[in-house]
Amino acid sequence: MGKIEKIFITHTHGDHIFGLIPLLASCMNGAGGVTSESGDDPRATVEQSIPPLEIYGPLGTRAYVRSGLAYTHTLLARPYIVHELRLPTDPPDQDYTTLPPPVAESPNGRNIASVDGVWPEIYKDAVVSVSAAPIQHSVPCVGYVVQEATVPGKIDPRNYIPDLKRTKTPMSVMSKLQQGESVTLNDGTVLQGPPRRPGRKIVILGDTYDPSPIIPLAGGADLLVHEATNAHLPGLDSNTKDIDTYESVQERAMSRGHSTPQMAGKFAKSIGAKRLILNHFSARYPGDESKGSLQIMDAIGELAAQEFGKAVICARDFTSVDIGFEE
Structure with missing residues (x-):
């Protein structure tokens, strides 16, 4: 789970989103906090050097994540960010919650307007x-x-090997041809790799x-x-x-x-x-x-x-x- 970088939510019905909070807690070192005489929770630290896990979903996704973390008192040790796909009928900026963002939530979440x-x-x-x-x-x-x-396009070595052998060109240039690049041989012949597909x-x-x-x-x-x-x-x-x-x-x-x-x-x-x-x-x-x-x-x-x-x-x-x- 630690390899997950992006999560895409289709809609906020429970059978499609209930598992999101447990997933975040599992793959982002979630914890419930510990007691401290000073009142500061030493486990409420987020490793900001790690790129945030990105979550995409419709309006309400950000509010669901924020409330789920808040009311389960879940602390995440890695950052996350929520991007919401806003319909023309959705508010362009407002969220479905007045809860403040948790420490782990990046402030750079986008509200993405549709185009055509x-x-x-x-x-x-x-x-x-x-x-x-x-x-x-x-x-x-x-x-x-x-x-x-x-x-890369599909390459047929038979189209290139005769010219490579004739000019004593290293076969290593096949890797460039495979990528669709051109190779100029020592006699001026130009070989062109297949177009990308x-x-x-x-x-x-x-x-x-x-x-x-x-x-x-x-x-x-x-x-x-x-x-x-x-x-x-x-x-x-x-x-x-x-x-x-x-x-x-x-x-x-x-x-x-x-x-x-x-x-x-x-x-x-x-x-x-x-x-x-x-x-x-x-x-x-x-x-x-x-x-x-x-x-x-x-x-x-x-x-x-x-x-x-x-x-x-x-x-x-x-x-x-x-x-x-x-x-």
């Missing part, structure tokens, strides 16, 4: 950038797009019944993670009512701010996603290793695949997926 309905590149370094957009749920909710920077893109949605506002950022995603809370599974789900239909289940899901597998599959297809992972399944589905549970997950994945046109993965705890490049 989205939050482009709220974070960026040499490896990835993260953008965000509001998505429709029962409360303000955010979806995130993680975009890898351009990567776009990096991979991951789109991670929070709870939603309509993620369409994120479409401008999500096109061509290598991987989409989309919720599929409710599904119509007659014959598999013992909770299915006789009056239930695909349409009634979808209507009920949407009324609660959620999606069905078919909705997820349609959205994945609409943005040209290459792969789709479903998550956030209703607690009515046991999610264990029993035969019936596995059949339910297979059926949910198949419902989404019928709309998506490709195989779909139903996530489990600690699911790991390799995202390669298309050749």
